[in-house]
Amino acid sequence: MQNKPIRAALLGAGYISSWHGNVLRRLPNVEITAVCDLSLNAAKNLADQYGAPNVFTSLEEMLAANVADCIHVLTPPNHHRAATEQILNAGVAAFVEKPFALNAAECHRLDALATEKNVALGVNHNFLMLPSYDKLKAAIKNKTIGPIDTFEANWQFPLTPLRSGPFSLWMLRQPQNLLFELGPHLFAFVADIFGELENVSVELRNPIVIPGGITHHQNWQITGTAMGAAVTLNLSLVEGHDNRSLRVRGIGAVAQYDFAEDAYRIEQASMKDIVVAPLMRQFSLAGQSLKTGITNAIRQTKSLNAQAPYGLSIHRAIESFYQSLASGEPVDRRLSAGLAARTIELIEVATEQATPKFIPTQQPQTHETKPSNDMTMLVIGGTGFIGRALCHALADEGYHVRVFSRGRGAGFERTDNRISVFTGSLKSDTDLTMAMDGVTGVYHLAKATEASWEGYLENDVAVTRRIGEACLAAGVERLVYTGTIDSYDASQADRPITEDTPFDHDLERRNLYARSKAACEMELNDLAATRGLPLVIVRPGIVIGKGGPLQHWGIAMWRGATACKLWGDGRNIMPFVLVDDVADGLVAAMQAENAAGKSFNLIGDPLLSGQDYFKAIEDGAGVAMRAQPTPIWTYYTVDVIKYWLKRVLAKRSGLTKPSMRDWKSRAQLSPYRNEKAKEILGWLPESDRTRFIERGITNANLFGLNKK
Known part of the structure; x- marks a missing residue:
């Protein structure tokens, strides 16, 4: 008679949970039976991915349901101790991601509790x-x-x-x-x-x-x-x-x-x-x-x-732990609570x-602001690179800014207190209604990062539709949505792109992000046409500046901090734009009376090619950048090989077919025009090449080095 499978559950549906889930579903005689997360939708999505029949939003509910023999603690570190203690007290095995807890005394108490309850306890330190x-x-x-x-x-x-x-x-x-x-x-x-x-x-x-x-x-x-x-x-x-x-x-x-x-x-x-x-x-x-x-x-x-290596380390750790569960033998010392406690000591x-x-926390910066106009703007996606610049630009203009965030907000402290944070879920109509209470205008800058088209449909397209409908219900005066220039077919060097240029005619073969952003625009345009949604769409170019990442994949395929492969030869002018200029354009998109119902490509003036960009980094940072010109066909060829390997060997379905046009578009071969934004919004992006390099590259601290 075959032994019953070990029932595994995941507590936390964040990034690390997929690594654990991918291992568990490959282990013999183990089944994933439950996922628990404060976000019901996040828990459901992960449970669907692994065929887990049970979904919970609290650990208490999951333990009461008695659906797991072992629970993986994958929450933020400050919740590890309390969660592990609950699990052990319920007589259930626990497998905890590092750090075990935040002080050694707690670690030793958990170790003793596991011994008292006679249940297995393991802690994952991957690279051991x-x-x-x-x-x-x-x-x-x-x-x-x-x-x-x-x-x-x-x-x-x-x-x-x-x-x-x-x-x-x-x-x-x-x-x-x-x-x-x-x-x-x-x-x-x-x-x-x-x-x-x-x-x-x-x-x-x-x-x-x-x-x-x-x-x-x-x-x-x-x-x-x-x-x-x-x-x-x-x-x-x-x-x-x-x-x-x-x-x-x-x-x-x-x-x-x-x-x-x-x-x-x-x-x-x-x-x-x-x-x-x-x-x-x-x-x-x-x-x-x-x-x-x-x-x-x-x-x-x-x-x-x-x-x-990273996946292999997690695989070997989890496999070893479950072998111990099945045999009743002690866990490998490298996974033991004792070693984890010593690590914390x-x-x-x-x-x-x-x-x-440690340097004491600094006081909030003083901003030169205009007098308050008592209007409140809701910024969805305000904690990102562009969003942060927008929030401060709006506050400097005299607006009160409400940032919609999934978690605790940080970093918006100002002496004028014009930026506040609303915590909620974009999939909750109640949260959206509360967030839009008393709001004049809404900015939607949020984006999803998914591995499948179904994921984008649920977590980007459907969410954007919900935001548009919430704006209609709240009677906001204007919704400004940020799309992407990636939705265009930019593969033709002899065809300039303006706001009148249609999107790629075959978006189903483009990268999922470009396809999803285009679908979001379609949903909002439908609401504007059928229900009068007051809508403005802006599509920023390749945004650079202080606070932005060095390894920007819109510029190249990165292999390290100083090594990358250019999209093509890197000689064509790229649609760069400074983050502060994008923020100014977004503010103008809310303010300009004749902007309603229009779209704008926020592209800086034609100043730098990809090769120019990396030369400017070399000059400013004093480091040789290995930016390798790479024929587009090589990317396409590798993509085709990967596609068939995934289909044939991994038996995966729903994959996007490789497209040469998609890879050419990443090179941004087509020139862009920005006259419409300048004329209607009064937008004035940086036009001086030297100042552009100073603001976007030299003074942007791309490497994070403090030269003082």
Whole structure:
């Protein structure tokens, strides 16, 4: 008789939940039975993806329903302790994402509770479970490395939210949160290999002030000693080359573990003649790297990238934990609550050393504003790059601004208090009605990021229709919607694009974002034509400026902070526009009487090509940018290959067929005209090339480096 499947449930429907869900559905004798999230729609969407029959909006309801043998705790870190405690008290196993909790005492209490209730408890520290780490541990155990002299752990990986948001993320709310969010990646290695860290000191560099006045340090160097070894942990969050690795020097060898790539190599003294030894040493290192590269490439190809290092680490962790559940054996030490508690203890010590060096929260900035006109504007999508600039531009104009946000707002503090935050769901008619109470105009800048057309229909197109209907019900004077120039066919260099240019005639073969934005416009235009919705549509170009991302995919396909592949040869003029100019255009779209019923392409004057853009970065930042001209047909060819692999090997349906025109449009080969916005809106985008580069590139702090 076959054993009953282990029933798994997901608590939290955010980004990490899909990684866990994808693993669970591939495990034998495991079934996903429930999803729980504060957002009912988010829980339903994830449950539908995995065929989970039960959906809940509270952990209490899920536990009362007795539908799970193990619950994965995938909530923000500040909720881990309470959720895990509830789960364990109910006699249900828990698998918790790092950090386990926010202080060691809580961790130890949870560990003791699991023992008392006789239920399994595991904590995921991803990179402890990769095959290459197994090799490093084996080299330590069998004394190949010998007594460790120095140990260096690096998490040198850009954290874009520090520069362009969203600033309401838990890890950005306090300076120490960064260490609790990212530190477990490094401290778990120390806890596993050494178990201790003494004589701890912390150096902080490169401060950056995020909206809201909180100062975060983008460089942390934590030093100490452990079992006689000098230990250094480097945390760097500025734009730069990805270096997530361990370097272990022992008496017998030096080992390197790149946990971002799941690559391991070891260097020992050569037994060859002194003349040949250097050559043979390099052959050994090259051979190890080649073997690792081939092994990883085969694994990732067979799994269609599902077994890339990050996914593989989660897979091996969850698989190991469920093997323990099935057998009744203790969990792997690397997943144990004891090791997780020790990790948090080490982080607490480092935080104590760092806290006196934190810079106090700064007071809100003083803005030069016009007298209040008592009108309130609702901005949906106001926490994004363009949205933030718009909110401050409206407040500077004298408006009161209400930002519609899914979570706690952060970073809109002003001395004039003209910006407030309304928390709600765009799928709730009640929330939309409350948010629009007393509002004169509404801006809809929100966008969805989905993996399927069905997802876009539900979370972008249907939501936009609901917002339009709510505007009609509330009697707002004007709705300004931001579409995208990506919906145009920009593949023809000899055809200028204006607002009268129709969208691509075959949008079903364009990228899902372009297709969805066009569908949103159709829904709103229908409401305008049939029910009198007061509508203005604006389509910003490629928006750059302070607060924007360095790795903007409208400009190139990025492979790192200084490496990218251009869409084509990169010589054609690109539709760049400054974020402050876009904000001014959006304000004008609300104010101009004769703008109603019209659409506007907010494109800056023709100033820079893709190659010009990267040359300006080189000149301003003093770094060589490898912007490689790349024929469009190569992107299309790779897309075709991926399409058929997904259809044939992964048996996936509903895929968008590759389109050469879509790839050509990404190169923005067609020139754009902006006369309509200038004439009707009185819009004056930056026209001086030197000032444009200064505002959009040189002074935009794209790399996050503090040069003071």
